[in-house]
Amino acid sequence: MTPINQGPVSTRPATGEGDAADLRSVILETRDVTVTYGTHEALHPTSLAFAAGEVTSLIGPSGCGKSTYLRSINLMNREIEGCKVGGQVIYRGQDVNAPGVDLFELRKHIGMVFQQPNPFHKSIYENVAFAPRRHGITKKSDLDQLVEESLRAAAIWDEVKDKLSESGFALSGGQQQRLCIARTLAMHPDIVLMDEPCSALDPISTFAVEETIRSMASRGICTIIVTHNMEQAARVSDRCAFFLLGEMVETGVTAEMFANPSDQRLDDYLTGRFG
Amino acid sequence: MASSSASARARRQDHIATGVLTAIVAVICVALVAIVVYIVGSGAGKLFDVSFLTGKPQQFKAGGGIGPELFNSFYLLVLTLLLSLPLSLGAAIYLAEYAHEGPVTTAAKTIIETLSSLPSIVVGLFGMLFFVLQLGWGFSIMSGALALTMFNLPILTRVIQQALEAVPRDQRDAGLALGLTRWETTIHILIPSAMPAIVTGVILSAGRVFGEAAALIYTAGQSAPMLDFTNFDLSSASCPWNVWRPAETLAVHIWKINSEGVVPDLAAVSSGTAAVLMVCILAFNIIARIVGRRLERRLTAE
Numbered sequence: 001m002t003p004i005n006q007g008p009v010s011t012r013p014a015t016g017e018g019d020a021a022d023l024r025s026v027i028l029e030t031r032d033v034t035v036t037y038g039t040h041e042a043l044h045p046t047s048l049a050f051a052a053g054e055v056t057s058l059i060g061p062s063g064c065g066k067s068t069y070l071r072s073i074n075l076m077n078r079e080i081e082g083c084k085v086g087g088q089v090i091y092r093g094q095d096v097n098a099p100g101v102d103l104f105e106l107r108k109h110i111g112m113v114f115q116q117p118n119p120f121h122k123s124i125y126e127n128v129a130f131a132p133r134r135h136g137i138t139k140k141s142d143l144d145q146l147v148e149e150s151l152r153a154a155a156i157w158d159e160v161k162d163k164l165s166e167s168g169f170a171l172s173g174g175q176q177q178r179l180c181i182a183r184t185l186a187m188h189p190d191i192v193l194m195d196e197p198c199s200a201l202d203p204i205s206t207f208a209v210e211e212t213i214r215s216m217a218s219r220g221i222c223t224i225i226v227t228h229n230m231e232q233a234a235r236v237s238d239r240c241a242f243f244l245l246g247e248m249v250e251t252g253v254t255a256e257m258f259a260n261p262s263d264q265r266l267d268d269y270l271t272g273r274f275g
Numbered sequence: 276m277a278s279s280s281a282s283a284r285a286r287r288q289d290h291i292a293t294g295v296l297t298a299i300v301a302v303i304c305v306a307l308v309a310i311v312v313y314i315v316g317s318g319a320g321k322l323f324d325v326s327f328l329t330g331k332p333q334q335f336k337a338g339g340g341i342g343p344e345l346f347n348s349f350y351l352l353v354l355t356l357l358l359s360l361p362l363s364l365g366a367a368i369y370l371a372e373y374a375h376e377g378p379v380t381t382a383a384k385t386i387i388e389t390l391s392s393l394p395s396i397v398v399g400l401f402g403m404l405f406f407v408l409q410l411g412w413g414f415s416i417m418s419g420a421l422a423l424t425m426f427n428l429p430i431l432t433r434v435i436q437q438a439l440e441a442v443p444r445d446q447r448d449a450g451l452a453l454g455l456t457r458w459e460t461t462i463h464i465l466i467p468s469a470m471p472a473i474v475t476g477v478i479l480s481a482g483r484v485f486g487e488a489a490a491l492i493y494t495a496g497q498s499a500p501m502l503d504f505t506n507f508d509l510s511s512a513s514c515p516w517n518v519w520r521p522a523e524t525l526a527v528h529i530w531k532i533n534s535e536g537v538v539p540d541l542a543a544v545s546s547g548t549a550a551v552l553m554v555c556i557l558a559f560n561i562i563a564r565i566v567g568r569r570l571e572r573r574l575t576a577e
Contacts, residue, residue, distance in 0.1 A: 079451060081376060107454035114452075118445035121468045130463065131453035180449070187453060 024051035027222050028073065028110075028191055033087035035068045035077060042068050045087060046248040048241055052190065053220045055213060057233035057254065060243035061269070066226045069243070070193050073224070074110040075103060091191075108135060111184035115196040117176035119168030119183075124151075124160050127168045127179055128186045135187075146186055153219075154182035155212050174205020181212055185221075192216060194225040198232065210236050230270065234258055242266045311553065318550025320543070327547055331501050332528070337540040341548050343499035346515055347416070347522035348555070351495065352485050354420040354518070359427040360477065366428075367435035372447075372461050391429035396489040398426045403493035414521040419495025426490050427480050434476030438469040467571075474567030481563070482556045488526035496521035497531050525552045 032045035043065040050056055058066040068077070075096060077083045089096045096106055119127050128147045137143055147164070151157040156178040160171070168179055177197060184192055194213070198206040213223055213236050227233050233240055234254060241251040242263070250263045261267040321327045330340020366387075374380040402422030412418045442465050450460030466473070499522065502515040512520045523531065529548050532541055 074452060076448065076452060079448070104454040104456060107452055112448075112452035114445055114448060116445055118443070118449045120446065120449065120464055131450075131455060134455055134459055134463070183449075183453065 024049070024054065026050065027052045027092060029088075029090045030069075030073070031088040031090065033069065033072055033085065033089060035065070035072050036084045036086065037080075038082050042246055043072070044247045047087075048248065048251060050191070050222050050224060052222050053217050054239060055217050055223045055225065055237045056239045056241065057237035058224065058226045058241050058243060059228075059230065059233050059269075060249075062228070064243040065246040065248075066241075066243045067195050068246075069248075070195055070224060070226050073191070073193055074107050074112055076112065078103075108187045109189055110191045110193065111187055111189035113177070113180050113184055113192065113194045113197045116200055117173055117180055119171070119176050119179050122168060123165045124168050124171070124179060125164040128183050131183065132186050150182040150186040151179075153185045153212070153215070154178045155208055155215075156182060172205070174201045174208060177201060177205065177209060178212065181209070185216070189221065191222045191224065194223065196226050196228060199228065206232070230258075242269065244269070314546070314553050315550045317546040318548070318553075321547025322550050322554065324547075327544075328551065332499055333538055335537060337538060339538060339540075339544055341525065341528060341544075341551065343502050344523055344525045344528045344548070345551065345555075346502060347495070347499060348485060348524040348526070348552075350515070351416060351419055351423060351491070351522065351524060352481060354416065355423040355427055355484050356477070356481060358420060358424040359431055359480075362424075363428050363431035364435055366432045367439060368461055370432070371436045371439035372457060372465070387429045387432055390425075391433055393426075393429075394489075395426055395487055398422055399490040399493050401425070402490065407494060412519065414494065414496025414498070416495055416518040416520060416522045419491050419522060419524075420518070422490045422494040423484050423487060426487065427484055430483070431476065431480050434480065435469075435473050438472035438476060439465055441472060442468045471567055471571050474563060474570065478560055478563040478567075481559060485556055485559065486526050486552060488524070488530045491524055491527050492530065495524065495527070497523050497527055499523040499528070525555075 026049045028050040029048070031047050033043065033047070034041055034045050035043040046065075046069055048056075058070065060066050071077045072085045073089055073096075075085070075089075077085050085097065091106065091110065094101065120130065122130060125147055128150050129143045132146055133143060137146065148157060148161075151160060156175055159175060160179070163170075168176060171179060177200070181192075181197070198209050201209065210232065213225065216223055217238075225233075225236065237254045239252065240254040240257050242249045242257070242265075244265055250257065250261065250266050257266070258270060261270055315322070326338075327340045328345060329342040330338075332341060332344065333339030370380060370383060374383070399422055402418055402425070406412050406418035406421055407414060439461075446464055446468060447460055450464045451457070455463075500512045500520060503513045504515055506514040507516070508514050509517050510519075511517060514520070525548055529545055529552070532538065532545050532548075536545075538544060
């Protein structure tokens, strides 16, 4: 594996930069990333940097391009016909769109959690163990350990430890989503992308997922979360990026951005004047 | 006032629609049950008659059985499924998961839809011209099984394709986002999820194959040599497993004795055969459903 890129980030707006960018260990960087469907540019050039152990919220009204941006990071956009990604997505110093980059290897390191909980039609155990086994972990004891560790990390172990052989679909929506997080964590990812992971969940489940996100950050995982919920962005994220109409308008440290938005459009959004 | 009368009208319409729909379903059910009861009822006497079920068919005198026909029907069904299931599974996976939307896939889908409504007699006559005459295979199980495969392939492909397409998109995304290949995702996630629908589709197509006559009359032929189950000489006409022997099936037998039969107990043999055919299809449906459910349980949550 290439060493973590320690370099500073060049293309970032100077707004809300209270922290020393050079101290952050940037693991993922996008440079002028664009996403085009046919002739429609759904995402205008977006440059952001993400550090290990940091949670970044992507906020903005529906259709602003934040999910589109998220899906360009692990190249899920490639699965959509007619979708083109421009610019550079640099993971650990390597452009992921460069020829020769192993897409499947990349997605092991950059996990994804979706808006709707989507466990497999398999047992709880298999939901977590399935992908690691496909990637070559075959020893039963190793898998057992990985399953327990991942379910614990997603704060769901105590609820499911006695029914690992039951279907993942027998769980509640909130539990299903935490199972999906456990499934992602079982790959030992560096980065976890979350596309509105709590929008289908009740407040208690949302709280559990947010706790999980914080504990992931404390273990050095870089989390990028798309959310509609400003309180959630304030609670879980260290940094924030505001998207509007396919444009990344403002980025910075969450607390500062929310307290002192420098762009009028973000101010309008935060005060509920639209969106 | 106006709105309340409007809602009263809407409620009345709802009542009428419920009544009409219930009546339609009732008529359909009564008609189908009546047909089943009539067929099984008129052949009931022969249904448990072992000498009829295992006996040799007669050309001129009463008391003929349907032993070879019964075996031939199952043998042809199994061979047809062995040929058509892997092919249609492959085609369906390609069309549902791999093919990009474009003129080629659209054309392929249109062709498959057209072929699935092709009259079976056309398939049968094609089979006769090509397998029986051109390739010189004669009236044989092989000719019949290939004709039935042609007949079955488009239907099965469509059913499996639709079953795969009905699996929610987020299941694919989940697999791909874990770094699995499209193939791993299809085989380990999509197919197990689609299994109940696939099994139902296979049952329905198997029922059609089992009861098919027109495609077989000129391919598998209308004669049923007596079978000897101790004979394993694959070139012998009495070896049951020989795929180059002619093989009349139950459905063809019904057609033949009704169109050119001269046996005195023609009506009894015909209705007995029909009842056996019916019961076989019913049993096949029930068994396949149970297997499908077990399979689903094993594949989805062990």
